[in-house]
Amino acid sequence: MNQQEKYFEAVAQIRKLMLRLIVVFLIMIAVIVHSLLAPDVFVLGNSPHEEPYAWVEEAMDDRIENGIHVRTGFVSDTGLMTVVANCTNCHSAKLVTQNRMSKERWRATIRWMQETQNLWDLGDKEAIILEYLASNYAPIQKGRRQNLEKIEWYVLE
Amino acid sequence: MNRRGFITQTALTSLTAILGTEIVFGKFIPTDYQPLGVQEPSPFQLFEKDNQMVVLNDKPWNMEAQAHLLDDAITPNKYMFIRNNGKIPETIDLDTWSLLVDGESVGQPKRYSLAELKSKFKHHTYQLTLECGGNGRSEFDPPAKGNQWTVGAVSCALWTGIRLRDILKDVGIKNDSVYVGYHAADTHLSGDPNKEPISRGVPISKALQDETLIAFKMNGEDIPLAHGYPLRLVAGGWPASASGKWLTGISVRNKVHDGSKMSGTAYRVPCEPLAPGEKVTDDKMCIIESMPVKSLITYPKTGAIFPIEKKLNIRGHAWSGEFAVKRVAYSIDFGSTWHDCNLEDATNRLAWQHFQASISFPKKGYYEVWTRATNSQGIAQPMVLPGWNPKGYLNNACHRIAVKITA
Numbered sequence: 001m002n003q004q005e006k007y008f009e010a011v012a013q014i015r016k017l018m019l020r021l022i023v024v025f026l027i028m029i030a031v032i033v034h035s036l037l038a039p040d041v042f043v044l045g046n047s048p049h050e051e052p053y054a055w056v057e058e059a060m061d062d063r064i065e066n067g068i069h070v071r072t073g074f075v076s077d078t079g080l081m082t083v084v085a086n087c088t089n090c091h092s093a094k095l096v097t098q099n100r101m102s103k104e105r106w107r108a109t110i111r112w113m114q115e116t117q118n119l120w121d122l123g124d125k126e127a128i129i130l131e132y133l134a135s136n137y138a139p140i141q142k143g144r145r146q147n148l149e150k151i152e153w154y155v156l157e
Numbered sequence: 158m159n160r161r162g163f164i165t166q167t168a169l170t171s172l173t174a175i176l177g178t179e180i181v182f183g184k185f186i187p188t189d190y191q192p193l194g195v196q197e198p199s200p201f202q203l204f205e206k207d208n209q210m211v212v213l214n215d216k217p218w219n220m221e222a223q224a225h226l227l228d229d230a231i232t233p234n235k236y237m238f239i240r241n242n243g244k245i246p247e248t249i250d251l252d253t254w255s256l257l258v259d260g261e262s263v264g265q266p267k268r269y270s271l272a273e274l275k276s277k278f279k280h281h282t283y284q285l286t287l288e289c290g291g292n293g294r295s296e297f298d299p300p301a302k303g304n305q306w307t308v309g310a311v312s313c314a315l316w317t318g319i320r321l322r323d324i325l326k327d328v329g330i331k332n333d334s335v336y337v338g339y340h341a342a343d344t345h346l347s348g349d350p351n352k353e354p355i356s357r358g359v360p361i362s363k364a365l366q367d368e369t370l371i372a373f374k375m376n377g378e379d380i381p382l383a384h385g386y387p388l389r390l391v392a393g394g395w396p397a398s399a400s401g402k403w404l405t406g407i408s409v410r411n412k413v414h415d416g417s418k419m420s421g422t423a424y425r426v427p428c429e430p431l432a433p434g435e436k437v438t439d440d441k442m443c444i445i446e447s448m449p450v451k452s453l454i455t456y457p458k459t460g461a462i463f464p465i466e467k468k469l470n471i472r473g474h475a476w477s478g479e480f481a482v483k484r485v486a487y488s489i490d491f492g493s494t495w496h497d498c499n500l501e502d503a504t505n506r507l508a509w510q511h512f513q514a515s516i517s518f519p520k521k522g523y524y525e526v527w528t529r530a531t532n533s534q535g536i537a538q539p540m541v542l543p544g545w546n547p548k549g550y551l552n553n554a555c556h557r558i559a560v561k562i563t564a
Contacts, residue, residue, distance in 0.1 A: 090346040092216035100300040109302060112421075118347035142298035144541040148459065148525060148559045156461035156469075156560075 073097050079132035082125050090117065096137065103134035204383045207235040213304045217241040217346060217354075218383065222309035224556065225458035227474070230511060231284060232312040233376060239383045240289045240310060242418065243343040243354025246403050254387055256371070258324060260408035262334035269324070271387060275373065277327070278319035283368045284508035285393030286313045286476045287400055290424050290445050293552025296542055299434045301549025308453060308556060313474065313509045316391045318372030321407070322365045330361075330409050337364040338414030339390050340406030356416025357424065359392050359399050361409075363446075368393055368507050371404065393507035394478040396445050396550075398424055419444070426546040433545035447478030449553040450538055452485055452512065452530040459558035465521055469560065472513035475500070477532035484531040485512040489524050492540045492555075498528065521562045527555045 062069065064076045072084055072093035087096055101109065107130055113119035122129060200218060201208045209226055213219040220239040227236055251271055259266035269277075289310035294301050321337070338358035345352035363369060370391045373380065380386045385402030392399045398418065408414065418424060425442040452475035463469065475482040481503065486495035498514040518524060531537040538553050 090216075090348075092214050094212075094214045095216075095304070098213060098305040099302055101302065102299075105302070116421075118345075118349050118352070139298075139300050142296065142300075144298070145554065146296065148557055151460045151559045153460045153462055153561065154458075156457055156463040156467075 075136040077132055077136055079128040082128045083132050086122060086125060086129060090119075096133070100137055100139045101133070102139060103130055106130055106133040106137075204239060205234055205381065206237075206239075210236070210238075211307075211309065213306070217243060218245065219304045221306055222312075223458075224308050224453055224455055224473075224558070226455075227309065227311070227453060228455035228472070231376065232314045234314075234381045234384070237312040237314060237381075237384065238289065238310040240304070240397060241343070241354075241383070242398075243345050245382060246342040246344065249342070249382075249387060249403075251387055254405070256324075256388065256404060257340075257406045258328045258409070259406065260334075260338070261411040262331040262409040264329050264331065267328045271373070274319060274324075274371065274388075278323045280317060281320060281367075281370060282315055282317040282374075283370065283393065283506075284313055284315050284504045285368060285370075285391055286311065286448075286507060286509045287391070287393065287397040288312075288448050288451070288476070290396030290398060290448070290550045291548065293554070294549035296552055296554065297545060297549040298542070299545075301547065303548055310397075311451075311453070311476075313476070315376050316370055316372040316389075316393075317374035317377070318370040318389075318391065320367065321369045321371055321390065322367075324371065324407070325364065325409065328409075331411070333411045334361045334409050335412055336360055336410040336414040338408045338410055338416045338419075339401030339404055340408065340416075341401050342403040342405050353417045355398060355401070355418045356414070357398050357401065357418055358408075358410075358414040358416065359395060360413075360446075363392055363395065363399075368505070371407075394447055394476070396424055396448060413444070422547045424550070425548075426550055427544075430544045431546065435545075437547065445550055447480070448476075449543070449551050450477035450480070450482065450530050450532040450536055451475065451553040451556075452482075452528045452538065453556050454526060454528055454558050457558070457560075460560075461558075462561045462563060465518060465562050465564060469516045469518070469526070470513065471498075471516060471526060471528075472511065473528060473556070474509040474511055475528075475530035476509040477530065477536075479507070480532040480534055481506075482510050482530045483533050486529050486531075487514050487516065488527045488529070489516060489518065491525065492527060492529075495529065518562045521564050524560050524562065525557045526560060527557050529555045
């Protein structure tokens with residue numbers, strides 16, 4: 001391939017790129033103009049007028065980062081969304097994640113909430129919830145006194 | 158909605174925030190939807206708390222101090238722990254707020270307006286220690302259920318109000334009165350209007366004490382919303398749950414009050430000691446009354462590093478429910494030897510007492526400073542966890558801070 005061929009090939013590539021950029025740019029302008037005139041296009045297949053609350057709920061942040069469900073702080077594992085749906089209506093997820101119990105004690109806690117705190121019958125979801133809680137929030141042995149931990153050392157003036 | 162739709166809308170939300178929601182994208186916003194920033198205000202701003210306070214729970218709100226935040230002789234609001242069982246009342250109308258005194262052991266129920274309460278009875282001010290029954294729960298093994306308080310669910314503020322005794326005298330109580338139960342304006346987490354989140358109380362003997370107040374001021378100002386505005390029962394030295402916030406009613410009972418959180422494992426401990434994790438039936442549980450002897454090192458903050466030639470001045474508070482603290486001692490050798498701290502008397506009964514000591518260290522290295530209070534009954538704090546109980550109440554084990562001595 002001589003110098004001239006290389007030159008023409010490069011020119012052709014640049015021209016293609018420019019064309020693509022122009023097309024993309026035009027599409028963007030079209031979308032913006034359209035959105036200002038008829039903003040509904042942003043809601044793909046879901047009219048906010050029919051379901052005014054739907055997108056608020058859908059827009060709930062369900063991202064998982066480092067194995068943690070960001071919005072609630074729950075560990076990401078089988079049954080996560082069942083737990084979110086049934087265990088965060090009345091109280092914060094923090095009340096769950098602070099605690100460590102055996103499956104038997106988690107079950108007793110559910111019964112206590114059902115007997116005294118208006119928790120509904122969990123039906124076949126109960127087994128999923130119990131499995132999730134017992135495997136992710138199981139007791140850790142601490143003994144009669146733990147070492148002092150998480151100390152932030154500083155120079156005392 | 159698919160993922161793409163979600164992303165588009167996330168972008169849209171930020172866009173609307175920039176452009177101004179009402180004009181361009183106004184029709185996207187459901188009428189009662191508030192932008193995220195408004196939905197979740199910072200609890201520190203909301204309750205005027207220092208941002209070093211630790212949020213344990215946001216529904217219901219529960220927040221605790223760290224030991225070094227409790228250094229003040231009188232706890233200011235910004236360092237006072239919040240413990241809620243239900244939802245804070247949303248509307249408080251001072252003009253219509255009233256206190257109803259009723260129950261089997263009053264002749265005729267009587268209702269008082271706020272103005273009446275304030276004008277009819279003599280005002281009293283006491284500094285009163287309020288500690289959550291579950292303070293220290295996080296240390297129990299097997300773990301105990303509930304908010305995992307460490308050391309910061311205690312406060313000692315100045316409370317101003319009228320004596321509960323004076324109101325009971327005004328209403329007239331019968332000889333068969335046993336217990337006083339409170340009712341309040343907070344609402345149940347489930348939204349059930351027929352459920353009281355918490356309705357506890359105290360035996361009649363505690364209700365008749367000089368220091369048992371129906372308070373309307375804390376530290377000389379209106380009680381902050383999270384602490385019971387506009388009216389609160391304050392029974393110092395007992396689990397703080399006995400001091401009902403947002404007070405609307407007092408029932409004088411001819412039996413032990415049977416309100417919410419008076420039964421089962423709530424604010425009750427096994428009448429006879431249990432092995433850790435052992436099961437116990439409800440009828441073998443006894444209501445917590447006076448809180449145990451305890452102390453807290455509030456200066457320095459744990460983690461101090463300083464040279465060997467420097468003496469360490471420690472200070473803090475000690476309290477013991479209904480009793481006075483007679484001695485506070487410190488140890489820097491894991492309890493092998495104890496040395497007396499300087500201990501002040503309480504401002505009044507049921508207020509915490511301040512201690513301080515000046516400590517020299519024999520050589521460089523890691524140390525823990527422990528303090529141990531002993532009350533007027535000769536009862537001292539344990540160095541390890543006290544008796545296990547299902548809900549992890551009454552952990553009064555010695556407080557410890559870590560220090561490092563350098564050459």
